[in-house]
Amino acid sequence: MKLITTELDGVWIIEPQVHVDNRGFFMESYNDAFVRGLGIPSAFVQDNHSLSKEAGTLRGLHFQSAPRAQTKLVRAASGAIYDVAVDIRPRSATFGRWVGVILSADNRRQLLIPQGFAHGFCTLVPNTEVLYKVDDYYSREHDGGVAWDDPDLGIPWPFAQPVLSEKDGRHPRLRDLSPNANTEADKEADAV
Numbered sequence: 001m002k003l004i005t006t007e008l009d010g011v012w013i014i015e016p017q018v019h020v021d022n023r024g025f026f027m028e029s030y031n032d033a034f035v036r037g038l039g040i041p042s043a044f045v046q047d048n049h050s051l052s053k054e055a056g057t058l059r060g061l062h063f064q065s066a067p068r069a070q071t072k073l074v075r076a077a078s079g080a081i082y083d084v085a086v087d088i089r090p091r092s093a094t095f096g097r098w099v100g101v102i103l104s105a106d107n108r109r110q111l112l113i114p115q116g117f118a119h120g121f122c123t124l125v126p127n128t129e130v131l132y133k134v135d136d137y138y139s140r141e142h143d144g145g146v147a148w149d150d151p152d153l154g155i156p157w158p159f160a161q162p163v164l165s166e167k168d169g170r171h172p173r174l175r176d177l178s179p180n181a182n183t184e185a186d187k188e189a190d191a192v
């Protein structure tokens with residue numbers, strides 16, 4: 001397993017060891033050693049799995065607000081995504097900055113996204129299946145979003161007119177997000 005830093009503190013690329021033989025491959029897709037020592041506040045409690053049929057399907061940018069913020073560990077089991085983590089902790093030194101990484105069934109990379117970040121991805125090929133672990137349960141009341149095409153973020157998405165859910169077409173820009181939307185995670189940014 002290899003841990004690779006990114007431009008944002010707390011966002012990590014994880015490369016599991018892949019054992020290839022004549023049958024195919026084997027890998028530990030998760031082992032708590034992946035995140036031990038990275039300061040993850042709690043254990044993963046839920047696994048999520050989505051299929052996006054069309055290339056150019058964009059899901060995001062999503063977060064759960066405090067006190068139900070989630071750490072996410074994301075990978076593509078089939079196909080490929082451009083995966084993005086945005087720091088939305090208002091008092092963070094890297095507020096509004098983002099990291100974008102290609103995660104695919106070929107590179108087997110995973111992205112670790114801490115609490116206090118918004119997350120989104122755009123599929124690069126049809127029938128892409130994304131799996132991710134989260135460290136708090138889904139809470140509809142705490143479900144929040146930031147506009148995927150917020151010009152202040154300027155994320156270079158691979159598709160100009162992606163396939164979106166109705167909800168993802170109407171998120172506010174980051175500058176218009178309620179200051180309370182991310183309070184608890186912001187306290188963590190202060191503590192760093």
Ligand SMILES: Cc1cn([C@H]2C[C@H](O)[C@@H](COP(=O)(O)OP(=O)(O)O[C@H]3O[C@@H](C)C(=O)[C@@H](O)[C@H]3O)O2)c(=O)[nH]c1=O
Nearest residue numbers: 048050059060061062063072119120121137138165167
């Ligand atoms: C996220 C989630 C959704 N749902 C339900 C709510 C809804 O009826 C249906 C589809 O939900 P959504 O449209 O929010 O699914 P989706 O757009 O795929 O949302 C996901 O996007 C990526 C980028 C993330 O980071 C995730 O945390 C999550 O927000 O599934 C759950 O039951 N549990 C969950 O954990």
